[in-house]
Amino acid sequence: MLATALTVTLAVSGCGRDDDTEAGSAPGVTDEACPDAVDDSKGCIYLGTLTDLTGVFKGVGEPFTAGQKAFWDGINADGGVGDYEVNVTEYVKDTGYDPEEHAKLFNEIKDDVLAVAQSLGTAQTNAILEDATNESILVGPASLGSNWIWEDTAIEVGTSYCAEAMNVVDYAADQGAKSIAAVHFPGDYGDDAMVGARIAAEERGLKFTDITTGTVDGGDDQTAAVGALLKAKPDFVIISTGPLEVATVIGGAAQQGFTGQFVGSIPTWNTAIVDSPAGPAIEALYMQATSFPTWNADTPGQEKMRESAGDMAPNDWYAIGYGSGYVMKAILEKAIDDDALTREGMVETANSLTGIDSEGTLPDGTGNWAGDPNEDAVRVTQLNAVDPKADDKVKVAVEAFTGPTAEAYEFTEPCYLMK
Numbered sequence: 001m002l003a004t005a006l007t008v009t010l011a012v013s014g015c016g017r018d019d020d021t022e023a024g025s026a027p028g029v030t031d032e033a034c035p036d037a038v039d040d041s042k043g044c045i046y047l048g049t050l051t052d053l054t055g056v057f058k059g060v061g062e063p064f065t066a067g068q069k070a071f072w073d074g075i076n077a078d079g080g081v082g083d084y085e086v087n088v089t090e091y092v093k094d095t096g097y098d099p100e101e102h103a104k105l106f107n108e109i110k111d112d113v114l115a116v117a118q119s120l121g122t123a124q125t126n127a128i129l130e131d132a133t134n135e136s137i138l139v140g141p142a143s144l145g146s147n148w149i150w151e152d153t154a155i156e157v158g159t160s161y162c163a164e165a166m167n168v169v170d171y172a173a174d175q176g177a178k179s180i181a182a183v184h185f186p187g188d189y190g191d192d193a194m195v196g197a198r199i200a201a202e203e204r205g206l207k208f209t210d211i212t213t214g215t216v217d218g219g220d221d222q223t224a225a226v227g228a229l230l231k232a233k234p235d236f237v238i239i240s241t242g243p244l245e246v247a248t249v250i251g252g253a254a255q256q257g258f259t260g261q262f263v264g265s266i267p268t269w270n271t272a273i274v275d276s277p278a279g280p281a282i283e284a285l286y287m288q289a290t291s292f293p294t295w296n297a298d299t300p301g302q303e304k305m306r307e308s309a310g311d312m313a314p315n316d317w318y319a320i321g322y323g324s325g326y327v328m329k330a331i332l333e334k335a336i337d338d339d340a341l342t343r344e345g346m347v348e349t350a351n352s353l354t355g356i357d358s359e360g361t362l363p364d365g366t367g368n369w370a371g372d373p374n375e376d377a378v379r380v381t382q383l384n385a386v387d388p389k390a391d392d393k394v395k396v397a398v399e400a401f402t403g404p405t406a407e408a409y410e411f412t413e414p415c416y417l418m419k
Contacts, residue, residue, distance in 0.1 A: 026342040028114030034087040038076045043084045045341075047328065048091040048113035050105055050128070051120045051142065055097030056242045059270045060317045061120050064142055065092060067321025068118060070308040075329060082336035086328075088117050095120070099127040110137060115346055117328055118142045118321070122188035122416070129153065136343040138331070138350055140324060144266065146192050147414035149373035155327055155350050157366045159291035159378050161189060161265050162415035163406040165196030165238050167381035168263045168289050169204060170403025177235035177261075179207040183225055183249055184240035186212050191416035193240035193265050199415075200405040209234060213241055220244065226252040237262045238289075243270035250285055251278025259285070263383065266290045269316065271393040274386060288384040288394055291363040292320055295392035299360020301326070314391040323361030330356040330367060363400070379406045 034044035049068065052061035068088055076085040091113050093105040102124040106116070110131070115138040119125040122145035132139050133153045140155050141148055146163065148156035159167075169180055182197045184190030194210055201208035209232040213225050226249055229237065239246055239262050246268045253260075262285050269288045273279065293302060295314040305322040312318065335341045335349040356367030368376040383398035 026114055027111055029084070029341060034076075034085045035090060037085055039080070039085065042080055045081070045084045045086045045332065046090055046113045047086060047088045047115055047117035048093070048106075048109045049088060049118045050093050050095050050102055050109075050116060050124070051118055052097040053094035055095075056244075057097050057120065057267065059243060059272070060142070060267060061094075063315040063318035064118065064120070064321035064324075066312075067305070067308075067315075067318035067323075068325055070305075070318075071322045071325030071329075074304065074308055075325070081329060081332045082341075084332075084336075086332070095124060097121055097124065099123045103127040103131075106131065110135065113137075114341075114343065115328065116140060118324065122147075122192065125154070126188065136347050138343070138346045140328060142321075142324070143189070144192075145188055145414060145416065146196075146411060147188075147416075149377045149411065152351055153347055155331070155367075155369065157324060157327060157362050157378075158266075159363065159381055160196075160415070161192040161240060162196035162199075162411075163377070163379045163409070164265060164289050164291065164381050165193040165240075166200040166406040166409065167379070167401065167403040168236070168238050168383075169197050169200035169206065170405050171381075171383065171398065171401075172236035172261070172263075173200075173204040173206060175236075177206060179209070179232070179234040180236050180238065181209040181211055181229060181232050181234035182238045182240065183211045183229060184213065184238075185242075185245075186215070188414075188416045189265075189267065190240045191419040192414070193238060195415035195418045196406075197238045199409065200403070203405045207234075213245055220248045222248040222252060225249055226256070229253050230256055230258060233258075234260055236260060238265070239263070239268055240265040241268060243268055243273050246286070247273045247276045247278040247282065250281050251276070254278070254281035254285060262286045264288050266292070269384075269394070271313070271315065274388055274393045283386045283388065286386055287397055288386075289381050290316075290384060291378060291380050291382065291400070292316070292323070293360065293382075294384060294390075294394060294396060295319055296390070297360065301359030301361035304359070305361060316392055316394075319361065323358055326356055326358040326361060327367060374411055377411065381406075 146160035385397035
């Protein structure tokens with residue numbers, strides 16, 4: 001575990017606006033109002049965003065960032081947090097899903113933000129984590145790598161790709177499957193899911209085949225992956241790529257007579273693939289694995305999220321971006337209440353929490369970072385089937401569950417390191 005040392009006493013370094021400490025003494029916290037402030041009498045807290053607006057996961061980054069903005073627009077309109085409003089738009093950077101660019105842009109904004117509200121990508125976030133830890137900058141990964149449970153500066157939400165894949169294999173085994181394949185991007189995201197699937201396949205006695213796409217953003221040239229899949233003939237396929245590769249692999253395999261069940265890791269989904277040429281095959285053969293509620297889930301938070309979206313087409317990444325705001329809001333509110341609105345105070349505050357109220361936008365158990373990482377990791381998975389009639393094109397097929405493999409598994413290191 002990367003340990004974060006508090007270098008100053010919080011009672012001295014706190015920067016609440018109602019005490020004797022100089023407001024704005026922490027990076028990213030100012031007495032001056034935010035740009036386009038609702039209330040000019042309030043100070044401003046700046047949060048950074050490192051996302052993908054042009055790369056393979058721009059279909060995630062764009063709506064996630066929009067949902068994040070909508071959440072804070074609502075909070076600011078309702079009075080902000082303490083004596084502050086929160087700005088998540090001033091320091092939005094497009095990293096193009098490139099770890100080196102991610103690190104470069106982090107260095108450009110780190111002196112101007114209190115924390116990073118969104119850092120999209122596992123390898124990308126890993127590229128900044130050491131520096132973030134050294135400077136006590138709290139980071140919200142838009143990623144479900146199994147490594148975050150050990151990191152004091154990472155405020156993870158949701159079930160990891162690794163545990164999610166374990167649950168999918170357990171589900172497949174319970175359905176009578178005898179063989180499993182993992183089709184995945186190389187690197188931290190795809191390898192995390194692959195290793196989880198392999199662990200569960202070994203536990204359940206299923207034949208396992210590992211198929212890599214060769215490169216990240218392999219696009220519509222998936223001939224090798226489709227060929228390997230047809231050769232292996234698995235009953236179930238866990239696919240951990242981007243949406244374009246999902247459409248290509250499923251469409252290509254179905255064209256050649258493959259009828260096995262595909263279950264995609266959460267980043268594989270985009271409503272646009274339903275309208276692609278592979279749409280009929282996707283509708284017939286694909287389910288999405290996720291730990292987050294669907295767009296139309298009947299919860300107070302999802303209702304607020306839908307209202308905030310206005311006329312925008314339903315998008316689950318918008319919903320998750322919106323829901324992620326509850327995490328940072330809970331940390332900011334407690335840090336302000338405890339007179340600990342510094343970078344060090346934010347890290348200490350986050351690691352003191354045993355849960356947050358997300359009003360039903362995030363999985364149960366989110367925000368419990370105070371205890372043992374293994375005991376407190378979220379491990380539930382819900383399976384969604386494609387439904388062209390649904391607002392977000394999916395409907396719940398299997399309610400949230402935790403399979404026996406994920407339930408019993410003790411994480412000792414990130415799964416992707418075990419590839």
